[in-house]
Amino acid sequence: MAPSSTYHHGDLRAACLRAARELLEEDGSAGLSLRAVARRAGVSATAPYRHYADREALVSAVAAEGYRELATHLAQAHPAPSTPDELAAVAVAYVRFALEHPALFRAMFAEPCDPTSEERVAATAAISEYVRTIVKATFPGVDADALSTTVWALVHGLAFLHLDGKLDSSTPEIVAAQVTSAVRALFDAAPAMSGTAAAAQPGV
Amino acid sequence: MAPSSTYHHGDLRAACLRAARELLEEDGSAGLSLRAVARRAGVSATAPYRHYADREALVSAVAAEGYRELATHLAQAHPAPSTPDELAAVAVAYVRFALEHPALFRAMFAEPCDPTSEERVAATAAISEYVRTIVKATFPGVDADALSTTVWALVHGLAFLHLDGKLDSSTPEIVAAQVTSAVRALFDAAPAMSGTAAAAQPGV
DNA sequence: TGTACATCAGTGAACGCGCGTTCACTGATGTAC
DNA sequence: TGTACATCAGTGAACGCGCGTTCACTGATGTAC
Numbered sequence: 001m002a003p004s005s006t007y008h009h010g011d012l013r014a015a016c017l018r019a020a021r022e023l024l025e026e027d028g029s030a031g032l033s034l035r036a037v038a039r040r041a042g043v044s045a046t047a048p049y050r051h052y053a054d055r056e057a058l059v060s061a062v063a064a065e066g067y068r069e070l071a072t073h074l075a076q077a078h079p080a081p082s083t084p085d086e087l088a089a090v091a092v093a094y095v096r097f098a099l100e101h102p103a104l105f106r107a108m109f110a111e112p113c114d115p116t117s118e119e120r121v122a123a124t125a126a127i128s129e130y131v132r133t134i135v136k137a138t139f140p141g142v143d144a145d146a147l148s149t150t151v152w153a154l155v156h157g158l159a160f161l162h163l164d165g166k167l168d169s170s171t172p173e174i175v176a177a178q179v180t181s182a183v184r185a186l187f188d189a190a191p192a193m194s195g196t197a198a199a200a201q202p203g204v
Numbered sequence: 205m206a207p208s209s210t211y212h213h214g215d216l217r218a219a220c221l222r223a224a225r226e227l228l229e230e231d232g233s234a235g236l237s238l239r240a241v242a243r244r245a246g247v248s249a250t251a252p253y254r255h256y257a258d259r260e261a262l263v264s265a266v267a268a269e270g271y272r273e274l275a276t277h278l279a280q281a282h283p284a285p286s287t288p289d290e291l292a293a294v295a296v297a298y299v300r301f302a303l304e305h306p307a308l309f310r311a312m313f314a315e316p317c318d319p320t321s322e323e324r325v326a327a328t329a330a331i332s333e334y335v336r337t338i339v340k341a342t343f344p345g346v347d348a349d350a351l352s353t354t355v356w357a358l359v360h361g362l363a364f365l366h367l368d369g370k371l372d373s374s375t376p377e378i379v380a381a382q383v384t385s386a387v388r389a390l391f392d393a394a395p396a397m398s399g400t401a402a403a404a405q406p407g408v
Numbered sequence: 409t410g411t412a413c414a415t416c417a418g419t420g421a422a423c424g425c426g427c428g429t430t431c432a433c434t435g436a437t438g439t440a441c
Numbered sequence: 442t443g444t445a446c447a448t449c450a451g452t453g454a455a456c457g458c459g460c461g462t463t464c465a466c467t468g469a470t471g472t473a474c
Contacts, residue, residue: 157361
């Protein structure tokens with residue numbers, strides 16, 4: 001009708017990403033199709049191909065964005081945690097992110113992230129590096145590699161079990177309490193753990 | 205051609221389940237369609253409707269079967285664990301099951317299991333009850349509810365992170381070592397944890 | 409400042425596909441007498 | 442033991458759907474001179 005104003009969208013790439021996010025949160029991953037994205041962005045079905053090679057590329061871009069948002073969200077919970085309580089606060093933020101963006105979170109972890117998307121690979125590497133860093137700061141003198149795996153797995157598992165309705169998620173407070181006590185338990189165990197894992201100074 | 209021998213399949217219900225499992229392991233959840241299942245079972249596209257109301261019902265049946273198999277697999281690792289090492293063996297079996305049946309495992313936890321399938325609800329309840337029971341036996345005198353959540357989350361998280369290629373899964377031994385050390389860490393923490401959670405006798 | 413032209417972003421028709429599901433049907437099975 | 446009939450399990454044609462992707466195209470933008 002009035003092509004002059006809309007022919008060039010302006011920033012279709014970003015609009016596609018936004019539309020994909022919305023579709024994901026509304027209809028789950030099944031609703032995330034290139035055509036639906038194009039429709040929502042108010043553009044022809046093939047326009048997104050200008051910006052994404054194929055569906056997989058769009059999904060990877062959404063996932064990568066999710067990782068970056070997760071990182072931001074965690075940093076907001078505490079910029080540089082170094083006590084058990086601060087670590088717990090970050091863990092709570094992790095689980096809360098999953099519960100607030102269930103389909104996004106699932107998409108982020110849905111498949112063994114294909115290594116052809118460097119953006120996606122970089123984003124997940126950043127997360128795991130971040131976890132390692134804060135575990136190192138919170139548990140000085142302990143094998144950080146082994147422990148950060150444990151911490152991440154615990155928190156990640158809590159996130160998924162809540163997401164899948166296997167644990168009580170009726171209020172944010174209940175969730176937060178569960179996550180906090182689980183993380184604290186780990187902290188108390190750390191000195192004992194250093195004996196089973198690699199060499200480490202047990203002095204804390 | 206020779207309808208007399210194949211018109212009545214014999215046990216199409218079970219054959220559909222088997223076909224669904226195979227498709228899941230081969231093509232992932234995207235490959236699990238009613239039509240593909242029918243094809244693989246050597247039957248017309250609509251025959252499965254005799255046994256499953258719709259696609260969702262088939263998927264729920266597959267998931268429920270997965271839960272039962274998981275339970276069997278865990279029981280084989282150790283029928284009645286009561287020491288940290290025995291618990292760890294069960295945890296290793298859990299993660300191994302996930303790695304051996306990735307798509308099945310994902311399907312089992314893919315959605316907040318719709319409560320319309322009693323079979324599926326019962327199967328997941330059985331798993332969580334089982335976890336609670338063995339945690340109780342392994343950690344006497346500790347709040348079993350809180351701790352079993354923590355144990356399950358840890359192991360579940362390890363399973364998913366391995367599944368998603370976020371952790372090193374290059375050999376079964378590496379995986380087993382990681383899982384074992386994580387679970388042992390939890391065990392060492394239990395006395396400390398009983399202070400943060402509900403009332404419990406710290407005497408072990 | 410004005411014009412020519414290359415580049416870029418979006419169009420829209422068309423392809424072939426596999427899917428879930430419905431429907432009226434028919435062949436096989438088993439049971440009652 | 443034999444027959445009539447109800448029941449059950451599977452058939453196959455057909456529906457409408459949305460999808461990913463291709464292709465030749467055209468309108469808008471911006472740059473060189």
